[in-house]
Amino acid sequence: MKVIATYNLKGGVGKTATAVNLSYLAAAEGARVLVWDLDPQGAASFYFRVKPKVKGGGKSLVRGKRDLDDVVKGTDFEHLDLVPADFSYRNLDLVLEHTKRPTRRLGQLLRPLRKDYDYVFLDCPPSISLASESVFEAADVLLVPLIPTTLSLRALDQLDRFLENADLRKPPRVLGFFSMVDRRKRLHRDVIDNVTAGRRRVLRTRIPSAMDIERMGQRRKPVATFAPRSRSAAAYRDLWSEAKTRF
Amino acid sequence: MYETFDWRFLGADTVLEHRVEADDGALLVWRSITTGEVLGQLPVHEVPRFVWHLPQTPVVERLARVTEMRAIVPLVTLDTRLDSLRLIDDDDKTLARVTLDRSTARGGGPLPAVIDLNPVRGYDAEARALEELLAAQIGLVPDTEDVTIAALRAVGFAPGSYSSKLRLALDPASTALDAWTTVLRALFATMQANESGLRGDVDSEFLHDFRVAVRRTRSVLADAKDIIDPDVRAWARDEFRWIGQVTSPPRDADVFLLALPAFEDALPGERRRDLKAFQAFLEEQQVRAHAELVAALDTERYRSLTGRWRELLDEGFSPAEGSARPEPPDAGAPAVGIAGAHIRKAHRRVIRDGRTINSASHPEELHELRKEAKRLRYLLECFGSLYPPDLVTPVVRELKDLQDVLGAYQDSQVQAEGIEQLGQQMLEKHGAPAAALLAMGGVVEHLDDIGRDARAQFAARFAAFDTKSVRTSVEQLGRPKDGARSGG
Numbered sequence A: 001m002k003v004i005a006t007y008n009l010k011g012g013v014g015k016t017a018t019a020v021n022l023s024y025l026a027a028a029e030g031a032r033v034l035v036w037d038l039d040p041q042g043a044a045s046f047y048f049r050v051k052p053k054v055k056g057g058g059k060s061l062v063r064g065k066r067d068l069d070d071v072v073k074g075t076d077f078e079h080l081d082l083v084p085a086d087f088s089y090r091n092l093d094l095v096l097e098h099t100k101r102p103t104r105r106l107g108q109l110l111r112p113l114r115k116d117y118d119y120v121f122l123d124c125p126p127s128i129s130l131a132s133e134s135v136f137e138a139a140d141v142l143l144v145p146l147i148p149t150t151l152s153l154r155a156l157d158q159l160d161r162f163l164e165n166a167d168l169r170k171p172p173r174v175l176g177f178f179s180m181v182d183r184r185k186r187l188h189r190d191v192i193d194n195v196t197a198g199r200r201r202v203l204r205t206r207i208p209s210a211m212d213i214e215r216m217g218q219r220r221k222p223v224a225t226f227a228p229r230s231r232s233a234a235a236y237r238d239l240w241s242e243a244k245t246r247f
Numbered sequence B: 001m002y003e004t005f006d007w008r009f010l011g012a013d014t015v016l017e018h019r020v021e022a023d024d025g026a027l028l029v030w031r032s033i034t035t036g037e038v039l040g041q042l043p044v045h046e047v048p049r050f051v052w053h054l055p056q057t058p059v060v061e062r063l064a065r066v067t068e069m070r071a072i073v074p075l076v077t078l079d080t081r082l083d084s085l086r087l088i089d090d091d092d093k094t095l096a097r098v099t100l101d102r103s104t105a106r107g108g109g110p111l112p113a114v115i116d117l118n119p120v121r122g123y124d125a126e127a128r129a130l131e132e133l134l135a136a137q138i139g140l141v142p143d144t145e146d147v148t149i150a151a152l153r154a155v156g157f158a159p160g161s162y163s164s165k166l167r168l169a170l171d172p173a174s175t176a177l178d179a180w181t182t183v184l185r186a187l188f189a190t191m192q193a194n195e196s197g198l199r200g201d202v203d204s205e206f207l208h209d210f211r212v213a214v215r216r217t218r219s220v221l222a223d224a225k226d227i228i229d230p231d232v233r234a235w236a237r238d239e240f241r242w243i244g245q246v247t248s249p250p251r252d253a254d255v256f257l258l259a260l261p262a263f264e265d266a267l268p269g270e271r272r273r274d275l276k277a278f279q280a281f282l283e284e285q286q287v288r289a290h291a292e293l294v295a296a297l298d299t300e301r302y303r304s305l306t307g308r309w310r311e312l313l314d315e316g317f318s319p320a321e322g323s324a325r326p327e328p329p330d331a332g333a334p335a336v337g338i339a340g341a342h343i344r345k346a347h348r349r350v351i352r353d354g355r356t357i358n359s360a361s362h363p364e365e366l367h368e369l370r371k372e373a374k375r376l377r378y379l380l381e382c383f384g385s386l387y388p389p390d391l392v393t394p395v396v397r398e399l400k401d402l403q404d405v406l407g408a409y410q411d412s413q414v415q416a417e418g419i420e421q422l423g424q425q426m427l428e429k430h431g432a433p434a435a436a437l438l439a440m441g442g443v444v445e446h447l448d449d450i451g452r453d454a455r456a457q458f459a460a461r462f463a464a465f466d467t468k469s470v471r472t473s474v475e476q477l478g479r480p481k482d483g484a485r486s487g488g
Helices: A015-028 A045-049 A057-062 A089-098 A102-113 A130-140 A150-167 A188-196 A211-219 A232-247 B056-066 B126-140 B147-154 B176-200 B204-222 B230-266 B269-297 B300-313 B333-353 B365-384 B390-430 B434-465 B468-476
Strands: A002-006 A033-037 A080-085 A119-123 A139-144 A173-181 A202-208 B012-020 B026-034 B037-041 B078-086 B095-103 B114-119
Touching: A002 A015, A002 B037, A015 A033, A015 A045, A015 A080, A015 A139, A015 A232, A015 B026, A033 A045, A045 A057, A045 A150, A045 A211, A057 A102, A080 B012, A089 A102, A089 A130, A102 A119, A130 B365, A130 B468, A139 A150, A150 A173, A150 A188, A173 A188, A173 A232, A188 A202, A202 A232, A211 A232, B026 B056, B037 B056, B056 B176, B078 B126, B095 B126, B114 B126, B176 B204, B176 B269, B176 B300, B176 B333, B204 B230, B204 B365, B230 B269, B230 B390, B269 B300, B269 B390, B333 B365, B333 B434, B333 B468, B365 B390, B390 B434, B390 B468
Parallel strands: A002 A119, A002 A139, A033 A080, A033 A119, A139 A173, A173 A202
Antiparallel strands: B012 B026, B026 B037, B078 B095, B095 B114
16 A cells, blocks of 8 residues: 655645546556545545545544544545545644654554555645644655745755654655646746756656646546546646656 | 456456447456455456556556466356446435346346446445335345356356366265276366366466376376276376376476566566566477477377276276176275275375485485375375365375475476576577576576575474374374274
8 A cells, every 4th residue: 555645835736636636547547546635625525526524523533433444435436435524624733632643643544444445645734734744654655746936846845854854754755746837937937947957856747737627626526537638637647657656 | 257267256256357338448347246346447458368467556466366377268248238327415426326237148148137236435324225215116136146157157157167176075985996986087077177278378277287187197096006907007107197298398388487577586676687588488498398288189199098098987997898807906995995095105105204304315305205295195185085174184284384395495406407407508599698697597596595495494394294193193094993984
């Protein structure tokens, strides 16, 4: 089982779209996939049409009253399951603080599912907090969408530094990729050209800023299901193939 | 529907289906027949002979663990009309699926229509409500048989009919000749069942199972003195030895090819590709050896062997009419006693020779011991059903462990030698690349390690077999007082 977290300090950079589209592609290849919607806004749950409610709330999960297994919901796609978001995740940090070894809790919850899933996607809220430390501890890979601006690259450096200093048993591999890319914008082109020259941990595939991805909100489906021949669907397919070679 | 020849998918209560849709979509679907749950599915247009030829994904790895080295072959084709309905909520989220499945088996006629109710994980209550509704409103009753099983039956397959294991239930009251004949008949049936797949080289296991049946036949014949007419026995032993010989070269090539992935794993990453030349050479050899085997099976000698053997098995090895020859002395004796005596004798030999082996013994001595252990194993497998399982099973278990270590030792030696010879041949014939020869040298080193490990384990494994409890079990086999299941 590989645990992949889509993560960025900033919101609105395409984290959830990445988790939803890549998990769909992985399942379509025959892998057994679980998406865990950790974002209290519940966007991933919304895209998969699953009501954002965990019985007893996220608290009962974290405190160990309820197995993750009990709250898993099947999506409309074969082998693609979801742990829905719950609004009480907003208090996740508070709850985690009151558990023993809070940063290991997420990993512990996932452990019993090791045999059931090939990939787990964690769709994370945008922050650095106890909850995100727990994600860093549980994840094998952090997939970080980056809008091609100087600031977002600095955020990637900050994340690197944070991971170096954090007390993690096995830090996740950080893989950045450019998201919401608009080739018409000069800044985007410049930043991308600079990075392609220097950085190894930024994937080659770029996800364009495209209407199809925005339409996911209306269609409530992965892009590949309603616009399979579109540029964005092709970009997600490329991203998945490239990312897999780096796990 | 696809299966391995020895029913590995159904053996695990699963089926593998290739679903080709009218709009040209095609999926390979692996599902449970007890729960209907889809265990894995992936888009596949043409089903390859071996699942490991599919793109490497987790589901393919799981499928390969089921099939191992076996090919998958199409068994039955259904023409199906599927009508699907979804139970949805106010967000248009699927909570359960209902499909009406109307299928016709090609060559087997229409099958009963089936309504499938597939719950979606986490929405069990909704699925249950729907099930109750279907039961109450239309009066449907749950079906216990999967449509696949019905289809197999419709076209005349008996699921699970072949297994590489010898499945015999001998009658403890039978005579030795009857028991020997029954065993030889079962072994001949195994040879026949595998012959077509062997000729077609569908996968390596047809030849493997064919050879095991030949070896068991030879072993049973070797232990048939005073049971089967001496002339018949001498003839049959010669002929089966010949079959054993002609099947050896292709099997040797198969063994190397099957071991290649393990050889590659034993090499450092950058050296692995260097075995490609070796692989190509082996594949060429395998094709040639296989063609020679098929030519041998097409000879008059093989035809008359099988023809006469079948006659003998049908007629039960009785002396020819009007022959003045007496029946061999043990033929009419109770099988339980005779087989027991043979097993005890084989066991005594293993113990006698095994005890003389120490760290200084010549490899040949371990090789001899391996043959004796094999003979004992065949006797236990062929005639074990004459005795209570609690006597036989523990003996087989310890014997198997001993055989494993003897086999690992012997195989590593033979393979290391074989690789050296093949390297020489490659050099002479093709001027093999140095990198390939170096990589092969690396494999030989790895095999030496395995051989050393196995040799180091021998003493402990033999001690576990040479115990009082094993000896006591063996001693009881076929002894009149309590060894036999019924008055032996």
